[in-house]
Amino acid sequence: MNRRQVFGEVLLVETVIAGFVFVAVLGLLAFCLVRRRAGAGVSASQRAERPGLEGYYVAALASVAVLLVGYTAWQNHREQDPKREEPVRIDVSAFQWCWSFGYPQAEKPLQVSGACRGKQQPTVVVPTGRPVTFTLTSKDVIHSLWVPELRYKMDAFPDHRNTFTLTVDREGRWKGRCAEFCGERHSTMDFWFKAVSPEEYEQWVDAHAGASTARA
Numbered sequence: 001m002n003r004r005q006v007f008g009e010v011l012l013v014e015t016v017i018a019g020f021v022f023v024a025v026l027g028l029l030a031f032c033l034v035r036r037r038a039g040a041g042v043s044a045s046q047r048a049e050r051p052g053l054e055g056y057y058v059a060a061l062a063s064v065a066v067l068l069v070g071y072t073a074w075q076n077h078r079e080q081d082p083k084r085e086e087p088v089r090i091d092v093s094a095f096q097w098c099w100s101f102g103y104p105q106a107e108k109p110l111q112v113s114g115a116c117r118g119k120q121q122p123t124v125v126v127p128t129g130r131p132v133t134f135t136l137t138s139k140d141v142i143h144s145l146w147v148p149e150l151r152y153k154m155d156a157f158p159d160h161r162n163t164f165t166l167t168v169d170r171e172g173r174w175k176g177r178c179a180e181f182c183g184e185r186h187s188t189m190d191f192w193f194k195a196v197s198p199e200e201y202e203q204w205v206d207a208h209a210g211a212s213t214a215r216a
Ligand SMILES: [Cu+2]
Pocket: 143, 144, 178, 179, 180, 181, 182, 183, 186, 187, 189
């Protein structure tokens, strides 16, 4: 399932539940303020505790929290469900202040990189309809690969590898960014994320195999 759809569904469900809780709390507060306000013939209760009521309150909040966490985890699992197909592998290396994308399955080493300045923004190319596994690491500080339109974000740590698999279901070109402040030129760490048909992808890989700064 497409990440964007999953994200949209989860956001909608969580917004509805949060909205319901918000309205319920405000309603209760308004009720108490109006019905229990001081006035002639009304004296304040001397009770300082309501353990029974507080117990219900805690149980209700815990139920909502468990429901939301369980639902989100389940949706995440659905989205991450890997296809049996062999994924395309892309090794991402972040550095101050740009990205390098390697294609280890190409016949000859294929690397896409740039300086992330002006027109030197690198473009990572992926095929549509096939799972693509990204392995992220960093050469210096913590960065975070983010493609807002596709709702994908994953941190890149030095001396550590993070992986995620996605399947893009339509062709297109989207802006990618760094989502972790990483120094002076963090804001310039933009790249392009381009999805093309599997045929076009194979042609592109064949045409650029062996290149260290392939262009899309
Ligand atoms: Cu950054």
